[in-house]
Amino acid sequence: MTASPLDPPMPSAAAAEARLAADVADLRAHFPETRALYREVCALLFFRYGITPTANKLYQLVRKGSMGTPTEVLAQFWQDLRGKLRVTIDQPGLPDALKAIAANAVQSIWQAANEAATGELAALRAEARLQANEAEAQRDQARAAVAVAEQETAAVQAELDAAQRAGAARQGELDAERQAHAAAQARQQEGIRQVEALERQLQALRTQFSAELEHTREQVAVAQERASATERRALREIDQERTLRQKAEQAVVDLRTELAAAQARAQEAAVAGAEARARLQAECDTLSRQLAEVEQALRRGQAAQDELRAELEMAVRRAERADAEASATRRLVSPRRRAPATRTKFKPGPA
Known part of the structure; x- marks a missing residue:
């Protein structure tokens, strides 16, 4: 399967190591016994990730027991695997040479089928990984879009808050201007009343001055x-x-x-x-x-x-x-x- 230039890149070694560590942690939760855990990790490396397990690799992943434990479990794993791959034909009356040839033929067929299945499994795994990478890329894009939307929402909310604060400030200024205008009108009315009172006082003073002037004239006469x-x-x-x-x-x-x-x-x-x-x-x-x-x-x-x-x-x-x-x-x-x-x-x- 050939990847196109627009397809997302294959997962890096760090991502594979992270997934492997996650799978080992999951196995650690399901298999608390040390030898069983080492055996499952061997199968995980060989069958799922296509990695030939070694004692050092097993110990680095599990880190339980002594160094002899992963060696013994690894030897038992290879022995069990060879036993599963060996084909034995027990047919009475067949010569041993024919039995061996038939067993080898069946074993070759099984190995070929196993290799074909392994290839198809690898292709399926690659396709699944590609789809997973695409899903992760889409997820990252969605997260980026969500982050951008959140930033835009925060910016819009900040602008809205600023507009509300500005509106509140303008409303406060308008209220202050209205109060100042009302106070100015009150002062103007008070000034008008004072002017009218002063005019009345001036008129009274003029009348009084005229009377006093006339009285003074009479007194002078x-x-x-x-x-x-x-x-x-x-x-x-x-x-x-x-x-x-x-x-x-x-x-x-x-x-x-x-x-x-x-x-x-x-x-x-x-x-x-x-x-x-x-x-x-x-x-x-x-x-x-x-x-x-x-x-x-x-x-x-x-x-x-x-x-x-x-x-x-x-x-x-x-x-x-x-x-x-x-x-x-x-x-x-x-x-x-x-x-x-x-x-x-x-x-x-x-x-």
Whole structure:
């Protein structure tokens, strides 16, 4: 039987040795007795594998007993084999030579048949080995295909897992974006509410500022009116004080004139006598007391005048402060409006 180039190769020596070791292990399990095991291994080598058994080969495979055991079993195997191959013809009346020729002929026929059977068995074994090799090759190919399919399945599963993880990550990002968008919308609504509240507060502040501005204007007008009234009253009081002071000064002048005249008369009358001097002295004392009283009244008038002047200055300062507040208020209300004319400060005249 000729193998084609595409047929799988014959099994290697290592594979044959492995199968032989497996068969020996199987025989070891079925034949625990040492000599029986050696005998079965001899038959296995000779009939199945076509190997001539030797004592060393048997011992290498079995490794039981001593070295003499495989030698004895091998000798007995060959003797039994020769006994099976020998043909004995026991036919009464035949000569021994004819018996020997007939036995040899039958033996030759049996050997030829045995060799033919052995050849056919070898061919069958080779074909079986070829089929086994093909089956092993197909098995290896199937295993390789299964391995490739498993790798592809693992790769597809890995890609699927990666896609699922990516989808989960994108879903998480989408959820985060949705939450951020919702938070942004909430902040926007809160900002709108705050802006509306600020606009309401601004409107309220504008209304309050307008009311306060109007009230300030009224207060400024009232303060200006009060300042004008205070100024007029102070001017009247100053005029009255000036009149009183002038009268007091005139009275002092008159009293001084009278005192001088009295002193002159006293001096003139000094020579007239002690009585006249005493009288004049009394008059002089009286005039001195009157002068002191007049001077005291003059000082009281001066103090009253100073008080009136201080009140007038305070009223003027209040009027100036009210005017400054009114100017500041007008500048706040209308920055582009021209500044009002500066009021002429009232300066009281000299006392």
